[in-house]
Amino acid sequence: MSAMSPVRLQATEAADQPTVTPALERLYRGFEEELLVPLWTEIGDLMPVNPRSRAVPHRWEWGSLLRLAEQAGEIVPVGRGGERRAIALANPSLGGRPFATPTLWAAIQYLMPGEDAPEHRHTQHAFRFVVEGSGVWTVVGGDPVPMNRGDFLPQAGWNWHAHHNATEQPMAWIDGLDIPLQYLTEAQFFEPGRDELSHAERTTPERSRSERLWGHPGLRPLGAPAPSPGSPLLSYKWEFTDRALTDQLALEEQGYGGTVEPGHAAVRYANPHDGSDVLPTIRAELHRVVRGAETAPVRETGSSVYQVFDGSGVVTVGDHSWSVTRGDLFVVPSWEPLSVRSEAGATDSDSGALDLFRFSDAPVFAALHLHRTQKDS
Ligand code: GTQ
Ligand code: FE2
Numbered sequence: 172m173s174a175m176s177p178v179r180l181q182a183t184e185a186a187d188q189p190t191v192t193p194a195l196e197r198l199y200r201g202f203e204e205e206l207l208v209p210l211w212t213e214i215g216d217l218m219p220v221n222p223r224s225r226a227v228p229h230r231w232e233w234g235s236l237l238r239l240a241e242q243a244g245e246i247v248p249v250g251r252g253g254e255r256r257a258i259a260l261a262n263p264s265l266g267g268r269p270f271a272t273p274t275l276w277a278a279i280q281y282l283m284p285g286e287d288a289p290e291h292r293h294t295q296h297a298f299r300f301v302v303e304g305s306g307v308w309t310v311v312g313g314d315p316v317p318m319n320r321g322d323f324l325p326q327a328g329w330n331w332h333a334h335h336n337a338t339e340q341p342m343a344w345i346d347g348l349d350i351p352l353q354y355l356t357e358a359q360f361f362e363p364g365r366d367e368l369s370h371a372e373r374t375t376p377e378r379s380r381s382e383r384l385w386g387h388p389g390l391r392p393l394g395a396p397a398p399s400p401g402s403p404l405l406s407y408k409w410e411f412t413d414r415a416l417t418d419q420l421a422l423e424e425q426g427y428g429g430t431v432e433p434g435h436a437a438v439r440y441a442n443p444h445d446g447s448d449v450l451p452t453i454r455a456e457l458h459r460v461v462r463g464a465e466t467a468p469v470r471e472t473g474s475s476v477y478q479v480f481d482g483s484g485v486v487t488v489g490d491h492s493w494s495v496t497r498g499d500l501f502v503v504p505s506w507e508p509l510s511v512r513s514e515a516g517a518t519d520s521d522s523g524a525l526d527l528f529r530f531s532d533a534p535v536f537a538a539l540h541l542h543r544t545q546k547d548s
Pocket of ligand 2: 297
């Protein structure tokens with residue numbers, strides 16, 4: 172019975188559609204009854220000439236996120252079941268789902284003084300990035316890893332992890348995961364861990380075991396076991412990222428090149444074992460645009476989420492444009508052109524550059540041979 176069929180076919184008068192006749196209407200009712208859909212009514216949507224994202228460009232202001240996270244800290248306990256006090260960015264055109272883009276989850280997570288987020292593991296690949304504050308140790312596979320401003324902490328799927336605020340201050344940070352992508356795969360697993368961490372796991376070392384083993388530039392430890400999927404280095408400290416960008420810009424200044432474009436330095440967080448992306452499904456980068464510089468518009472397949480780490484400026488994504496400052500987050504949907512201009516904000520007094528943390532789903536697109544970039548200038 173066609174009245175019960177979820178298939179709905181509308182005969183339309185259009186140059187590329189068959190002439191609407193009673194015979195065509197009967198054919199379409201026949202398709203509906205048999206749950207059939209012809210290509211000719213769908214091709215523009217299914218096989219577009221250029222990528223078209225369901226997501227839209229959007230910006231979230233850090234001040235608003237932080238204020239709400241602080242309120243959640245006062246009234247929402249953290250523990251088993253909910254597992255994390257994490258509040259996700261919901262792209263306005265993705266149906267109210269907690270998806271920043273069709274593939275990426277981005278959330279602010281908040282831990283009160285002395286609180287523990289319980290141990291668990293899941294197939295989703297994850298990372299933390301710290302835009303301000305300190306005091307939380309994330310314990311990955313029994314290794315307590317400190318989290319400080321500017322640190323990037325990847326954590327590949329199926330590793331046990333818990334978070335522990337060892338200080339008297341609350342702390343906020345951002346999480347990025349491939350939750351929307353894995354939702355589509357229907358291949359996720361999740362397992363709760365122990366209710367309490369051991370005494371050794373509640374210590375607060377300055378450097379994790381993973382950093383001591385893997386955190387030396389260009390030096391691979393010979394005795395270390397083959398790393399799990401994703402990077403064996405559990406923290407990329409700001410000190411090294413900052414120095415890499417500073418050196419890159421100084422080399423450019425001296426005429427040696429090395430930057431992406433004039434006034435725009437960038438680095439990718441890489442697996443120290445083989446130079447690949449830090450996570451199977453997520454790429455992460457830090458971009459520095461010097462005061463007064465503007466980047467050329469670039470389109471890229473796949474989607475990205477950015478967080479302003481430092482400085483201020485104006486970001487243009489397709490036909491959206493926003494002023495941004497420290498902590499603000501914005502999304503760049505697939506194939507939308509992005510350009511950024513670094514300029515002093517009203518509240519900035521420093522003469523620094525605009526530093527942008529970026530994460531994307533690029534490794535997935537690269538693996539599928541779908542990764543393309545295009546300069547629009
Ligand atoms: O910290 O383990 O934002 O499992 C979402 C899912 C954070 C986490 C999130 C998670 C976590
Ligand atoms: Fe988790």
